[in-house]
Every structure is written in structure tokens, then in C-alpha cells.
Amino acid sequence: MDFLELFDACVRETKPHLDDYTKPTTLDISLKEEDIGLDSLDVTLTLVLISDIYGIPETEDFNIPVGSLREVRDYMLENKNKDFDSVEAAMETVT
Amino acid sequence: MIYMTHCETLCTTERTTYEDIAFPQSVHIVKDTFRRAKSGLFYPPHKAFDKVILQKTIDYVVDNPVKGKTAFLFAAGSQGWMGTSGRYDRNTEAELHYKTKIPFLTLTNIYAGRIASIFHVHDHVSTDASACASSLKVLMDMQNLFWHYGFDRVIVLAGEDSVCIPSLEFFGDAKASIQLSEEPDRKPSAFDGVNTGFHVGQGAALAVFEKEHAGMSEPMAKFLGAYTSAENNTNPLGQRPDGEGYSKAIDGSLHVSGVRKENVNVVKTHGTGTDANNKAEKAALLRSLDTFVATSYKPRIGHTLSASGLLETGLLLNDMKRGIVPQILNRTEDDDVFLSYDAPAPRGPFLSLAAGMGNIYSAAIFSTEV
Numbered sequence: 001m002d003f004l005e006l007f008d009a010c011v012r013e014t015k016p017h018l019d020d021y022t023k024p025t026t027l028d029i030s031l032k033e034e035d036i037g038l039d040s041l042d043v044t045l046t047l048v049l050i051s052d053i054y055g056i057p058e059t060e061d062f063n064i065p066v067g068s069l070r071e072v073r074d075y076m077l078e079n080k081n082k083d084f085d086s087v088e089a090a091m092e093t094v095t
Numbered sequence: 096m097i098y099m100t101h102c103e104t105l106c107t108t109e110r111t112t113y114e115d116i117a118f119p120q121s122v123h124i125v126k127d128t129f130r131r132a133k134s135g136l137f138y139p140p141h142k143a144f145d146k147v148i149l150q151k152t153i154d155y156v157v158d159n160p161v162k163g164k165t166a167f168l169f170a171a172g173s174q175g176w177m178g179t180s181g182r183y184d185r186n187t188e189a190e191l192h193y194k195t196k197i198p199f200l201t202l203t204n205i206y207a208g209r210i211a212s213i214f215h216v217h218d219h220v221s222t223d224a225s226a227c228a229s230s231l232k233v234l235m236d237m238q239n240l241f242w243h244y245g246f247d248r249v250i251v252l253a254g255e256d257s258v259c260i261p262s263l264e265f266f267g268d269a270k271a272s273i274q275l276s277e278e279p280d281r282k283p284s285a286f287d288g289v290n291t292g293f294h295v296g297q298g299a300a301l302a303v304f305e306k307e308h309a310g311m312s313e314p315m316a317k318f319l320g321a322y323t324s325a326e327n328n329t330n331p332l333g334q335r336p337d338g339e340g341y342s343k344a345i346d347g348s349l350h351v352s353g354v355r356k357e358n359v360n361v362v363k364t365h366g367t368g369t370d371a372n373n374k375a376e377k378a379a380l381l382r383s384l385d386t387f388v389a390t391s392y393k394p395r396i397g398h399t400l401s402a403s404g405l406l407e408t409g410l411l412l413n414d415m416k417r418g419i420v421p422q423i424l425n426r427t428e429d430d431d432v433f434l435s436y437d438a439p440a441p442r443g444p445f446l447s448l449a450a451g452m453g454n455i456y457s458a459a460i461f462s463t464e465v
Contacts, residue, residue, distance in 0.1 A: 014136075016145065017153065017213050041200065041209065048196055049136055058196060095131060 003027065003073040005087045006050065011038065013095055014045040027070035047072065053090045055081035097241055098314035098465065101155065101303040102409040103147040105254075106296060106396040112275060115189040118267025119275040122258050123296030123397035135196035139297070140256045141206070147301040148210065148252070156214050156250065156303065159310035163247030166219035166240050167211035170229035171203040172255035172401025173452075191260055207252075214250055225323070226451030227365070229253065230300065231404035234321035234459045237304060238351070247306045254299035254402040262400070266295055271369050272398075284425035285366035285391040286373050286433035293367050296397020300406040314465040315412055319444060320352025321459035331454045334371045338379030340456035341448060345383040348458035354444050357385045359460065361420050361445035363411045364433075366391025367398055376448065377433065384446070388431070388438045394424035404449035404457060411447070415440040415463055 008023050015021060020037035029035055031043050038046070047064050050072070056079045065071040084090035110121040128142035156165075186192065195201050203222045211220045219240065225232040230253035240246040256262065266272035273281050273292045284290035304318055305311060324347055326340030334340065349356055362384070364376055368391070380389060392407040399406055414421050419437045426435035444462045451457070 016141075016148070016209065017150070019153075019213075044197065045136075045200070052134060052136055094134060094136060 001084055001087060001090060004069070006053070006090060007046070007069060007072075009087050009091050010046045010049045010053075011042065013091070014049055015042050024069055027068065027073060029069050031066045031069065031072070049094060050076060052094055054079070054083065096307060097238070097304055097318040098307065098311065099302055099304050099316045099318055099461070100312050100314050101152050102300065102315055102405070102412065103149055103152065104298070104300045104406045104409040105143055105146045106298040106399060106406060106410075108395055110294060113189070113191060113263070114275065115186055116191065116260055117264050118272070120263060120267055120272055121275065121278070121294050122263065123294055124258050125297050128297065129191070132193040135194055138195050138201050139193070139258070140254060140299075141201075143297055143299045144210070144252065144254060147299045148213070152301065152303065153214060155312060156248070159308070161247035161305060161308050163245050163306070164218035165216050165248040165250070166221075166237070166246050167207065167214060167216040167250045167252070168233045168236060169203060169207035169210070169222040170233045170251060170253040170401050170405065171207075171222045171224060172229045172257070173224065173226050189260065191258065191263070210252060216250065219246070225455045225457070226453055227398070227400050227403060228323065228449040228451030228455040228457040229401035229404070230406070231321065231447060231449040231457035231459050232323045232451070232455060234318070235323045235457070238321055241306065247308065249304045251302045251304065251405060253301070253405045255400055257400040257402070258295055258297045263295060271367070282425040283368055283394040285364065285368040285394060285423050286377055286389075286430070287368070287423070287426050287428065289427040290425045291368050291370060291373070293393045294397040296399045298396065298399025298402035298406045300402050300409055302405055302409070317462040317465050319354055319460040319462055320348050321457065322347025322351055323455060323457040325454045326456065328454055332452055334375040334450065336371070336374040336378065338375040338377070338382070340454065341376050341379030341450065341458075342383045344448070344456040344458035345379060345446065348446070348460050352460040354460050356383060359384055359444050359446050360387050360441045361411075361415070362387050362389040363407050363445065363447045364389050364391045365403070365448045365450045366393050366423065368394065372450065376450075388420050389433050390420050391423045404447060404459070408447045408459070408461065411445065412463070415445070
């Protein structure tokens with residue numbers, strides 16, 4: 001499953017309006033607002049949604065690394081309890 | 096002059112029955128807004144609001160700036176969001192049971208700030224907790240911003256978490272909402288001797304009010320004035336049968352709008368259909384107005400709580416554009432004032448009413464002549 005596509009699908013599900021958002025084209029992009037057009041609430045919601053897709057239980061400290069999209073992907077893959085073949089199948093479970 | 100240039104509404108006439116809750120009842124619900132709500136990732140009211148916050152409205156506001164200031168008012172009703180304080184044991188298997196994973200995002204002020212930023216509103220953001228009167232009560236605040244604080248545009252968003260387990264328990268326990276065991280003998284209506292009460296409904300409304308400017312789109316209505324009053328009542332959950340609160344609100348709105356009572360010929364009532372509201376609202380209208388026809392939308396779409404005042408005003412505007420003031424559903428008596436039939440809509444000023452727990456009565460006067 002293409003993580004960039006999954007991230008984009010999750011942003012589109014959680015962000016109320018997408019006018020400032022730029023779809024990422026590389027995993028090396030940071031999650032700073034000036035780079036990707038998502039504010040801290042958008043990022044939090046998106047990461048909660050991705051965690052749910054991978055079956056990762058909620059934690060009190062919400063310690064998902066957010067230095068770059070690559071860090072997010074690596075965290076998800078290391079901690080995942082389920083996976084999907086396609087973005088469509090993944091999104092079907094949460095939307 | 097203040098114009099209403101946009102009014103998007105969300106509601107449904109369809110009903111869904113829930114049997115697995117403390118007070119089994121039917122509700123008016125927009126089903127897809129509850130999709131995956133139990134995951135905790137999606138909050139149904141936010142999904143409902145998404146349906147009235149249209150991109151074309153955002154584009155209009157952003158692309159047509161006004162000279163003065165712009166405000167965003169969120170008429171959030173009880174502000175008892177997140178539904179964590181029900182009095183009865185929860186059935187966590189119930190279809191309507193949900194709990195958000197990020198509760199602070201459902202706080203009304205945080206949500207208001209989030210939506211205001213989408214409209215690029217940076218001059219004033221506020222939320223209102225005037226229960227079911229909220230979306231008409233904020234029109235008095237709006238009027239104040241226009242008249243005294245240099246605002247040229249005010250965006251009003253209205254709605255709350257109306258269809259959730261605590262809300263259905265509250266109205267069920269109070270015997271205000273019609274219970275499943277009472278159907279089909281008891282039907283929702285208003286000002287009727289036989290049918291009383293309502294179903295709870297999900298709803299939302301977003302309206303843009305503005306002073307005339309070069310880029311202004313065609314107005315839907317003129318806003319003439321609004322007033323909110325309390326009444327002399329020691330019970331904040333009760334309503335005086337003589338309708339003092341409603342009368343003071345109506346008289347106040349007539350005064351601030353400069354409209355004579357004989358010129359108001361159409362009324363959108365609060366019209367919950369409860370015995371207390373039937374008595375209070377009818378007495379006030381008969382005392383404060385002359386000749387009029389009155390309708391209620393709640394028997395049709397349910398009681399959408401905080402959204403109801405503005406949402407139902409939007410529905411009435413659409414109906415009057417079609418030339419009718421619609422009948423109050425399920426009336427059992429012929430009535431040409433509290434309408435038992437569709438009546439032709441006159442042009443000119445009309446009155447919208449709402450009442451909220453906490454001793455709050457709101458009235459707003461609009462005109463279809465723009």
C-alpha cells in the first residue's frame with residue numbers, strides 16, 4: 001500500500017477544507033504547516049485515523065514521531081497490528 | 096440595511112427508530128453523518144456541519160471582502176457536547192453510542208475558531224449557549240455588531256449534538272419527545288388539542304448576513320431586527336402560560352425593527368407542540384400581533400434544538416418563495432391561524448420565534464421584500 005496515497009486519503013477525510021493543503025510527493029517532507037499546509041489539529045486527526053487503520057491502540061502520550069512523513073510511515077509499519085493491500089480497502093474500514 | 100445573502104440548511108423529514116436506548120423513540124437523522132461514529136474518529140455534528148459549509152459560500156466570503164469587520168458566531172445550543180453525563184446506564188452496543196477519540200476538538204469554541212479560519216474571519220469569533228433559542232438569540236448579537244461595532248458581515252453557524260443518547264434521554268424523561276410506545280396514537284404537531292410533542296431531529300444551518308456592498312450576491316431576505324427576552328419565572332425549565340417571555344421578545348423585535356404589528360402577517364413559531372409551549376406561544380402571539388398565519392416545522396423535521404430558529408427560517412423563506420406558508424402537520428382541527436392547511440404567502444415582514452431552556456425567548460423579523 002502506497003503510504004503517500006494513504007496519507008492523502010486520510011487528510012481528505014479529516015480536514016474540513018483543503019485550500020491550503022499540498023498533497024505530498026515525497027516521504028521526506030516535513031509535517032510543518034508551511035511545508036504541507038496542515039495545522040497541528042489536522043496533523044493530529046490524520047495520524048489518529050492512520051493509527052486506527054493500522055490497528056495501533058491509542059496511547060496517553062500520543063508519541064508518534066512527526067519530523068517527516070517517513071518517520072510517520074516507519075512508526076506505523078513497526079507498530080501495526082493489521083495491514084491492507086490497497087488504500088481503498090484501508091479507507092473502507094474507517095470511513 | 097442588513098441582508099441575508101446565503102442560508103444553507105440541513106435537516107430531514109425521514110425518521111429512524113431506535114429501540115436499544117433508555118427511552119426508545121424515533122428521530123430525524125441524516126444517516127451518513129453517523130457513519131463510523133463509533134470508531135471515535137468522526138463526530139456526527141461535524142459531519143452535519145460539513146454539509147452546510149459549502150465551498151461556494153467560502154469562496155464568496157473570501158473573494159468578496161467587505162470594507163468593515165467580519166464576525167463568526169457559532170450558535171451552539173446547550174454546548175453540552177461530547178455527551179459524557181447521561182443519567183442512565185449506557186448501552187454501549189446501541190447504534191447511537193459513540194465517544195470521540197479527541198474530545199477537545201468537539202469543544203464549541205475550538206470548533207468555532209477552526210471554521211472561522213476557513214472563512215478567513217479574524218475580527219470576531221464567539222459561541223453561544225442559549226439552548227434552543229441560540230440561533231435566533233445570536234441575531235441580536237449580530238445586530239449589535241452591525242449597528243455599534245463597525246461590522247459589515249456576520250456569518251452564523253447553528254447546530255449542536257442534538258441526536259445523541261444523553262439528549263434523547265433528557266427529552267424522553269421529560270415526556271417532551273414522543274416515545275415509541277405512544278406511536279402511532281400520538282403524532283407530532285403544534286397548537287393542537289390531540290397531537291402533542293415532537294421527535295428530536297438533527298439539523299444545521301449556515302447563514303451570511305451583510306450590509307450592502309459592490310460584490311454582494313442577490314439577497315434572500317432583509318433582516319429587520321431581533322430581540323431576546325427573559326420572563327418573570329422562577330422555574331428556568333418552565334414557560335409561563337400567559338407567554339410573557341414570548342410577548343416581550345416579539346414586542347422588542349417590533350420596536351427595534353420599526354415594523355408595526357399589523358404588518359407582520361406570517362409567523363414561524365417555535366412550535367414544539369408541548370402543552371406548555373402551545374399555551375405560552377399562542378397566548379403571546381394573539382396578544383402581540385393582529386392578523387397572521389402561523390406555521391411550525393418541527394412536526395416535519397423534528398426539533399433540531401439550537402439550529403431550529405435559523406434553520407426553520409431558511410425553510411420558511413424557501414416555502415414563501417414558492418408562494419406558500421405550509422400547514423402544521425397532524426393538526427386534528429380546522430385552523431386558519433395556526434395553520435391546518437397550506438396558506439398563500441403574503442410578501443413583506445415575517446416573524447421567527449424560538450425559545451430555550453434557561454428562560455430565553457427570541458424573536459427576529461425579516462422581510463421577503465429585498
